[in-house]
Every structure is written in structure tokens, then in C-alpha cells.
Amino acid sequence: MQHLHSWLIFGTFLLCLIAALLHIIAFATSDWLVSDGNSPFVRLGWHEACFNNCHFPYCPGGDRDIVYNDCYVWTFNEMIMIDERFREIKEWLMPAWFTTARTVFIVNIPMSLICCILLLICTCWTCKYQYTTASTKKKDVISIVLLYTTLCFLIVSTLLNVVGIAIFGSNAPLRNYMPMPYKNHFGYSFWMDFAVCILLGVCCIFSFLAAVAKSLHFKGPKDPRYAEDMMLGRI
Secondary structure, X not given: OOOHHHHHHHHHHHHXXXXXHHHHHHHHOOOOEEEOOOOOEEEEOOXXXXXXXXXXXXXXXXXXXXXXXXXXXXXXXHHHHHOHHHHHHHHHHOOHHHHHHHHHHHHHXXXXXXXXXXXXXXXXXXXXXXXXXXXOHHHHHHHHHHHHHHHHHHHHHHHHHHHHHHHXXXXXXXXXXXXXXXXXXXXXXXXXXXXXXXXXXXXXXXXXXXXXXXXXXXXXXXXXXXXXXXXXXXX
């Protein structure tokens, strides 16, 4: 029990770091919704949408002469707003649920990185005093507070990711969104971020167990081999 929390914290840090990296990669890639082929729709991400000879009635606009046959990148691309064809389909590509889900994922990027930083601090703090016999109550209290604070951030990050996945997963396959929905399916970017939800959930469990283990060790009996002065950190 004495060092169980140390291993749990270190394992949680590694899992959280992997989850944060996967979340960033998933958000940066454009294979959230993809087509099986032979469809005017090719793929969709948070930054671009690709089409293959897409025109009315598959793509909105009401004019068969307007054809969408390329990838439209809107992130860090102010010039695309000049394109009249893109303005025609902007509201179609980015409805309210799309903007909400994208905002949730953006917020979760710094949140997941904060979790990694807090877990790194907890890991360094634990390793620093793991082999120290003169552990004071102040050090133990700080360690416990750090663990429960980290747990709170992990829970928030997990909920954010679950909400984002739920919003996209329940709206993207709808018939009134992308053309030929029966040919569309979730791409590797979606499943990558779905795995992030699982990893963050495991991090929450590990972090909770680490906090409980540290609390039990703090409240438990002290080793009688050490003097009271040493246990209080006076030596």
C-alpha cells in the first residue's frame, strides 16, 4: 500500500499523455466521416471537407452548374471566405452541432495537457519523497490535494471528450447532412478520439485509486522504527 499510489500515478501519467497526443492527432486529421466511394462526398474533418463532383441535389445551392470537386480547408484560411461557392455551403457544412462539438474538442486540448502537467508534478513529487523517511504531514497533504485536483481535471476532460464524441456521433450520420449517408461511416480519426474517451476514463479510475491509497497511507499507523521527531520532519 505504501508505494501503490506511486505506480498508479506513474501509470496514469503515461495513459494521460498518450490520450492527449491521440486527441491532438485526431482533431488535426480529417477522417472523422468518410465515404466508401462512388459518392459525391469524400471525407469530413474539423478543418476541411472534400467532395467529388458534388452538385445539386446532393450539395445545396439549387444550381447544377455549381460543382464542388475539391477539398475546402477553412481553418487558418481567410481567403476561402471570398469563395462564393464555399459561402453557399458554409452553413450546411458547419451547422450548430458541428460548431459546438468542435469547440468542445478545442477546449479539451489544453484541458488534457493540464492533466498531463498535473500528473507529471504528482509523479515527480511522489518520486522525490518515495524513499524519504522524514515525510512530514505537510508533504502528504500537498500530495493528496494534488491527486484530488488532478482527478477533478481528468473527470472534466473525460466528460468533454464524451460530449464531443456523442454530439458528432449522433448527428454526422443523419440523412440531411452529407450526401448518400448509407455509404458514409466513421473514419479512423473518430475512432481514435473514441479511444481517448476510454483512456481518460481509465485515468480517472487510476487517479482515484492513487488518491485513496495515498489517503489511507496518510491516515494509517506510522512505522514504529522511526522516532516521532523524524516522522514530524524535525530531523
